[in-house]
Amino acid sequence: MVYIWNDPSEVPADFGPSVVTFGNFDGVHRGHQQVLSQLIRSARLTRSKAVAVTFDPHPAFVHRPESAPEMIMGLDDKLEALGELGLDAILVVKYSLDLASLTAEEFVEQYLVDCLHASHVVIGHDARFGRGNSGDLDTMKALGEKFGFEVQVISEFGSEGYPLHDDDGADRRCSSTWVREALQEGDVATAAAVLGRWHRMRGEVVHGAARGRALGFPTANLASNASGLIPADGIYAGWLVDQAGKRWPAAISVGSNPTFDGVSRQVEAHVIDRPKEAVEDFDLYGQTVVVEFVARFGGWWPIVGLKHWWTR
Incomplete structure (x- = not known):
């Protein structure tokens, strides 16, 4: 304890x-x-x-x-x-x-x-x-x-047995700055190497456009006040952890939407391991969930493509 x-x-x-x-x-x-x-x-x-x-x-x-x-x-x-x-x-x-x-x-x-x-x-x-x-x-x-x-x-450098290097191959001290730089570039793999685990966000699930649900994939839209640094815009493979601790493979979409006050960032996690007929009973609204970022994909990957990537 x-x-x-x-x-x-x-x-x-x-x-x-x-x-x-x-x-x-x-x-x-x-x-x-x-x-x-x-x-x-x-x-x-x-x-x-x-x-x-x-x-x-x-x-x-x-x-x-x-x-x-x-x-x-x-x-x-x-x-x-x-x-x-x-x-x-x-x-x-x-x-x-x-x-x-x-x-x-x-x-x-x-x-x-x-x-x-x-x-x-x-x-x-x-x-x-x-x-x-x-x-x-x-x-x-x-x-x-x-x-x-x-x-x-104590010298804070990396993790014993796990030397970490920057893009030029030089040893680099583990730091919060390095993690932020990687996430701002969408490089969640480097962020995970420095963190020692997948980067995560935590927030309440709110109603959104439900684009994934229309395609047969339950969608969890994180509230705008979700905690954790939002990675660069893009499509990611990752995990959604529900309030009960159940882990679901997910396709995560991060995008920027223009607003009257500027630009808002939206994080949508599409659960890709549910039968289509069970989508409607997969209700996460109001729950506080965790979204973990595993890998980023270049360009637009349809959700069905990510489902194949997860199950390959």
Whole structure:
């Protein structure tokens, strides 16, 4: 069981000792996984609790909302991905100007020491924290000596045994930026390689044009507020996971539609593994579903073509 706390006041007073790291963890990609797996290993060796501190919203939405990056995943999916790694607890800290005003020492003392009773803090070489990003690795080591915790430095690169390369064949550090670049180009295969799993979106199914249903394929149109970064326009093979956890092979259409306010992006998942006579009883409206992107196809692939691709 993973404990998820949305405020420091929810952390039991007797919790700990803990091995802690902190970050945004957008995407929970292989670099994040490498850091967290070593954190968990350290926690088990020292009989401590393995804890990740993450922030919501992303700091960029507070400091520079006009240029904030698109989030790879929503908070629910991030917490699910973090929890699957084997952490004991996750503390979600509301990011605000008040939090940003804390000095590096105040942040460490209030959240890592007083709240989580950290015996070890795991960070990367380039970690920055505290007001104006004034805290760095040397700051954390000094604070460790002051408050009595050890600092473990981990290089976040890829995943052990899975070197990743960019288009030029050079090693590239796993990053949320790389995932965003790949998705914006529709390269869901590269995104999956960096993430260590298929990219996903999560949202409520709403009524749409029902073009797929007219052809004999149930269609799930994701609401405009669905979480997860929308890949480039195109046709994708993927999966639809319904509210009960059932996985269905799907042809996913991503398209841009002009509106009075600009351009909207629409994601439609057409389930391709249902008998035609059973289409009408396949009702997902109002359900929250997950759509996973496996492969992109060039040009227009009819749904029947994707059904053949999935079953070949």
